[in-house]
Amino acid sequence: MDDKDIIKMYWDRDQRAISETSVKYGPYCTAIAVNILNDLRDAEECVNDTYINTWETIPPNKPVILSAFLGKIVRNLSFNKYKHEHRQKRGGFEIEIILDELCEIVSDTENVEDSVIGNELSEAVNRFVSKLPSEKQYIFVRRYWYSDSLKTIAGKCSRTENSVSVELNRIRGKLKTYLNERGYDI
């Protein structure tokens, strides 16, 4: 089924919208959740919450790209779950490694202005990522949005894990410089 048909079902309050979403995007959402939570049961819980959340937000929202719309919701829910339930059980989570990598860009200390600059910082990050050459953009987004492991990314890009790791290292360095140059000393 086309995305526009699924979205129309949401707008028509047709409950089949959820099952159609599940058929088409269930595995996609689950993969994102598993990457963050490293637990299938928790992941499925988040995916179900995603459907409910989507049902509640469409309408009034009218997604342009349904997969990304769902992905954002499941990513948020999964990460919230990770923060609240899993953070204490350190070890074995790819997300922990990912977060540590991000410490190369941010100070990892709380600043009062963090909540204020959120939107504009997000805009700056978007500009940076949109400028990256396609393969670098793919690697960056797979790592920090989809939370893929290095091995998974390496396999998809036909590269070695080391090569992906080095590439990410370079991109992080550039992103930090890019943000610093624009006054974001985060």
Next chain:
Amino acid sequence: MKKEKFYEILGDLDENIIKAAETPPARKAKFAWIGYGTAIAACVALIIGIGTLVKYPSDNISTDTTIQPITSETSASVSVNTFTAPPEETSVTVAVSSETTVETSETPAVTESETVTAIPTATETTAKTTNSETAKTETMAASEPPISEVTSYLPLTPENYISNENIMTLASAEYPVMPQYSEEDREEHNTWLTARRELRDQPEIYADCFDDFFINSAKTFLSESKNGNKIYSPVSLYVALGMCAEITEGNTRQQILDALSQNDMDFLRKYVKAVWLSNYSDDGLAECIFADSLWTNSELAYEQSTVDSLAENYFASVFSGDPCSYEYNKMFQDWVSEQTKGMFIPASDSVMSPEMVFTLASTVYYSGKWESKFRESETRPAVFHSPNGDTECDFMNQTTVDEYYWGGKFAAIAMDLEYNGGMRIILPDEGVAPEELFSDEQAVKFMLADRPSLYQSRKYTMINISVPKFDVSSDIDLEDGLRQMGITDIFDSTKSDFTPLTDDTDIIEFDAKQNTRVLIDENGCKASALTVMPAAGAGEPDEKVDFIADRPFIFEIVSETGFPLFVGIVNFPAAAS
């Protein structure tokens, strides 16, 4: 900011970007150029200063070396230190260029001392210089010290020159050894990155002494460019003049220091060294290679402390040899060719003058690859409005979302080159000559900004870029320009003071030139004609803007630390001038 918060912010990526990452991009073929580039920018600058040795008819010069005989009626083309920028046919004459018919006796072999004593004054030379367009005849006032015979220079082959096995290296420059770039091994990569950062970390480069020099020299050397392309390397000129200050004394040195906005030699040394190190790059990924050398005459004694200072502070290797020898000339040619990676190949008849006191060579070799590559399939022929009329050349095209810069008289873009700074292209508004922009406050600010993002008038927008591929070269005689910049004594034999280098002789001629070649390219293929639109003029652009460099423009190649390595005006992009 907490890492978790930043992870959440990353969650707000544009949905199109997220969607695009659902499938892996097609793997691109390996680049054709130095293994990884489809778009290139490469350029080279060369400065050579030549002094002329005054050989007095005295007994204290004696040598066993023998100059190969020159037969009667020999007609030779005198072309000292001629450099050719391949593959163009143009040759760039660095020093004296004239046609000379030499009349000599059929003496089978003359010793050098005989040659010196045989001719009492320059005006009585047996050589007859004929006029040519580029001829610059050496004339000496009667009151000047006697000069040796003007010798004809034959093509540089072992048969034509004496043998000299006593070439010495008086000082060897130690270049930074940079770990090679590694993409595969993380540890090696980190070593490379650390070394690179350490090299860039030179606090002296932030001293406020380059800006005035840049503007003054750009105004001087890039003026009156309408008949050709004008390019020069400010950073190379700065380093070369620093070396000149090192080998001079008194007012001669002071004039140079003034032009360089420097107060004392100690800081100049630190500054040049810092500039050199912070911009140097030779790690297999990015190349920005500076090289300096001083070629001395083995007949003379040179001050060792000056030689050492040149090696230490200016990374100059200092050599000593007989300028009449094949080996020494060949060594010089090979050095230039090697340092410029073949961008400049000294012509086969390039030789040093026998009266040479010193030759100072300074080169910069730079190459980089575009961060955002131009697609070959988008390269199309289009019209470039050069000062002499319209001409067709290949334009590289790209649509990108990036910063667009503007001022009252220009529009500009900045294109990054991977790990090696970038190229800024500044397009004057219709009716504004490129030269005018060197006096325009906003344009100067843009050119001098360490990073384009420090320039105020900019907007992040979609830009349709259309830039001609170009391969341009320029040969600038620095004398007039340096005089305009207040450096005069060095050219006046009655005032110049080179005693820190040698007091064995006087310098009666000082010559300085800079040859530069810049090309930007990709492996272009030609397709149907592109309909060009006039570039947007000054003022804030709309959401989408065309940047079409189809009329004379300025380019500036800046290093990673923001130093202007090369600046030029392109009037004729199609071929080297």
